[in-house]
Amino acid sequence: MFDTVLVANRGEIAVRVIRTLRELGVRSVAVFSDADAEARHVREADTAVRIGPAAASASYLSVPALLEAARRTGAQAVHPGYGFLAENAGFAQACADAGLVFIGPPASAISLMGDKIRAKETVAAAGVPVVPGSSGSGLDDARLAEAAHAIGMPVLLKPSAGGGGKGMRLVRDEALLAEEIAAARREARGSFGDDTLLVERWIDRPRHIEIQVLADGHGNVVHLGERECSLQRRHQKIIEEAPSVLLDEETRAAMGEAAVQAARSCGYVGAGTVEFIVPGSDPASYYFMEMNTRLQVEHPVTELITGLDLVEWQLRIAAGEQLPHKQADITFTGHAIEARICAEDPARGFLPSGGTVLSLxxxxxxxxxxxxxxxxxxxxxxxxxxMLSKVIAHGPDRATAVRRLRAALSELVILGVPTNAGFLRRLLAHPAVVAGELDTGLVERAADGLLPDGVPEEVYAAAALLRGASPGDISRPEPSGWTDPFSVADGWRLGGTPARTVRHFRLPGHDPVQVSVRSCAAGVELTFGHVGEGALPPVPETGACGPLAPLPGGTETARVVELTAHRLTLELAGVTHTFSHAASPGGAWLGRDGDTWHVQDHDPVEASLSGALRGGADTLAAPMPGTVTVVKVAVGDEVVAGQSLLVVEAMKMEHVISAPHAGTVTELDVTAGVTVAMDQVLAVVVPDEEKA
Structure with a gap:
């Protein structure tokens, strides 16, 4: 076994690999960019090396910097994790040339399986069925279009050099083919440094099933069963489970053998995954899609049903050990299911998000x-x-595993960064998911019904209570049952009535809300309404809580039941609600059952002036924090409704900013290459009739 291993990655996979290294008594070396100096993987490693600036191209993707870090720390081997250089044949070869063991397959296998076109040809020759599609590599746009026309719409454009859904484009309308090819090439070039594409037949309502394989350097290859990865969003997996409810034992054995043959066909060594697309109506028909020559994000579900640590076996195989297991020795226990927690906002079309983790x-x-x-x-x-983290649940059967995962997601607290945790929790309760009737388009079809229906009233109540409360505000009865009247925050004053405070709140994507707050003996009286819906009702003569003329949201009595530094329990209209909470500049974050709300203070006057100055609906703002990569217009240009004006990229994802209507670009606040914040103004397009 090795003495020291360098982990050439970051985030949760680096932490995951470091955990196994620690268990094996192997010294770990982390690497980090300037942006990750305080990251968790840096703190958990035995030592760490700063390798460059924040941009991945100058740090985590810098082969010379990684090799120098290994040299400086005395590492004998490099674990690439997944993503970045994990499937880069050049990096694997550079490690070998530097006398380092690359913990993964040989460069030749990475190169072969990394080229999806050659991979399909190789496994087809080994008798593995493949998806019909383009043949040959290096096709220009015209030949890709010809191949798509020959296959027939719909088709799937795929980068030849990478995976993970990056750059994949489903095209149903041939008229959009040229634009989609250009976009797919940009994403492929940005993610993998190679814009080569292939085109394949799209199979409607398919299931995505993959087989985990292990191969040692002594000619032994086994499979560890399948993972169902059909719950996807934009071709990226979000829920994975093992085993699949679709396969019977005969099909499982046949697909497993096909995966073993695919691994043998390229001289594979290490842990790898062979991915198949399976028509849901005919599980006995399956087609090879690609082989991922690395550890997969979803590997924990296989670990939980087999009892094997895949990272440990990656290390042992790389150290020259022989697999102790024959295929007959591999058994499966129970069911496991995983949810990927991503920094994205489901309510904004799953656009990438960002921020500071205020509470975890x-x-x-x-x-x-x-x-x-x-x-x-x-x-x-x-x-x-x-992707920020993964929550995985295991149980004796699928129903138990799903219930445990839903419960775990309700306990997850990440405040300060919008995530998909609440969405995933609701997805797991969808009838089709509960029944195991899955396909790769299910999430897209069901997405709208899995979003919260507005903001619950208790969220605004919690925000209002937090604005005026602290742990010392809570009255606690004496053991005798008597309450000190001077400890009750009821707003009582000598010779007067309780004061009323009006607070204005807003949440991204929702209309501002005003909340009238009045303390009284029974708690706090809250009156809800939307900003601009009329004046608040008059304050009653009496100091006791009583009915008020309600605004559209109504009037309720609320009470703080418990307040700690991170937790608030309130009673609203006789029902208790518990939130996690964290203060933020100008507001507060609230969380419950995986959902989060960033409730911000709102100034109606300032907002009105800002809207008037900027042109309201004419203003185009950044839908996510990111980098402007393309600017297609200039001030003074005439544009038509829907015309593409700019492209913003974040977390390896492109978002096109289009004209909201026909008109003239009167303001352009950005240039290509600049970094923008969420909701930052990018441009203003004024309709021609307004100019006149």
Whole structure:
């Protein structure tokens, strides 16, 4: 076994690999960019090396910097994790040339399977069925279009050099093919440094099933069963489980053998995954899609049902050990399911998000595991992949595993950064998911119904109570049952009535709300309404809480039941609600059952003036924090409705900013290459009739 291993990655996978290295007594070396100096993986490693500036191209993707870090720390081997250089044949070869063991397959296998076109040809020759599609490499745009036309719409454009859903484009309308090819090439070039594409037939309502394989350097290859990865969003997996409810034992054995043959066909060594697309109506028909020549994000579900540590076996195989298991020795126990927690906002079309982790609590307990790279105070920016952590549950059967995962997601607290945790919790309760009737388009079809229906009234109540409360405000009865009247925050005053305070709040994507707050003996009286819906009702003559003329949201009595530094329990209209909370500049973050709300103070006058100055609906703002990569217009240009004006990229994802209507670009506040914050103004397009 090795003495020292360098982990050439960051985030949760770096923490995951370091954990196994520690268990094996192997010294770990982390690497970090300037942006990750305080990151969790840096703190948990035995030593760490700063390798460059924040941009991945100058740090985590810098082969010379990584090799120098290994040399300086005496590392004998390099674990690439997943993403970045994990499937880069040049990096694997550079490690070998430097006398380092690359903990993964040989460069030749990475090169072969990394080229999806050659990979399909190779496994087809070994008798593995493949998806119909383009043949040959290096196709220009015209030949890609010809191949798509020959296959017939719909088709899937895929980068030849990478995976993870990056750069993949589903095209149903041939008229959009040229634009989609250009966009796919840009994303592929940005993610993998190679814009070569291939085109494949799109199979409607398919299931995505992959087989985990292990191969040693002595000719032994086994498979560890399948993982169902059909719950995807934009071709990226968000929920994975093992085993699949679709496969019977005969199909499982056949797909497993096909995966073993695919691994043998390229001389594979190490842990790898062979991915298949399976028509849901005919599980006996399956087609090879690609082979991922690395550890997969979803590897924990396989670990939980097999009892094997895949990172440990990556290390042992790389150290020259022989697999002790024959295929007949591999058994499966129970069911495991994983949810990927990503920095993204489902309510804004799953656009990448960012921010500072103000409060963090990650679930554990019976049958629950969390793999995470997060820590309180961490900055989540737009430079790297949006995945923050994974929550995994295991149980004796699928129903138990799903219930445990939903419960774990309700316990997860990440305040300061919008995530998809609440969305995933609701997805797991969708009838089709509960029944195991999955396909890769299910999430897109069901997404709108899985979003919260507005903001619950108790969220605004919690925000209002937090604005005027502290732990010392809570009255606690004496053991005798008597309450000190001077400890009650009821707003009582000599010769007067309780004061009323009007607070204005707003949440991204929602209309501002005003809340009238009046303390009284029974608690706090709250009156809810939307800003601009009329004056608040008059204050009654009496100091007791009583009915008021309600605004559209109504009037309720609220009471703080318990308030700690991170937790608030309130009673509203006789029902208790518990939130996690954290203060933020100009507001507060609230969390419950995986959902979070950033409730910000709102100034109606300032907002009105800002809207008038900027042109309201004419203003185009950044939908996510990121970098402007393309600017297609200039001030004074005439544009038509829907015309593409700019492209903003964040976390390896592009978002096109289009004209809201026909008109003239009167303001352009950005240039290509600049970094922008969420909701930052990018441009203003004024309709021609307004100019006149």
């Amino acid at each position: 609590s990650e679930p554990d307990g019976r049958g629950v595991r969390t793999d995470s790279g997060l820590s309180a105070g961490a900055e989540v920016g737009s430079l790297y992949d949006p």
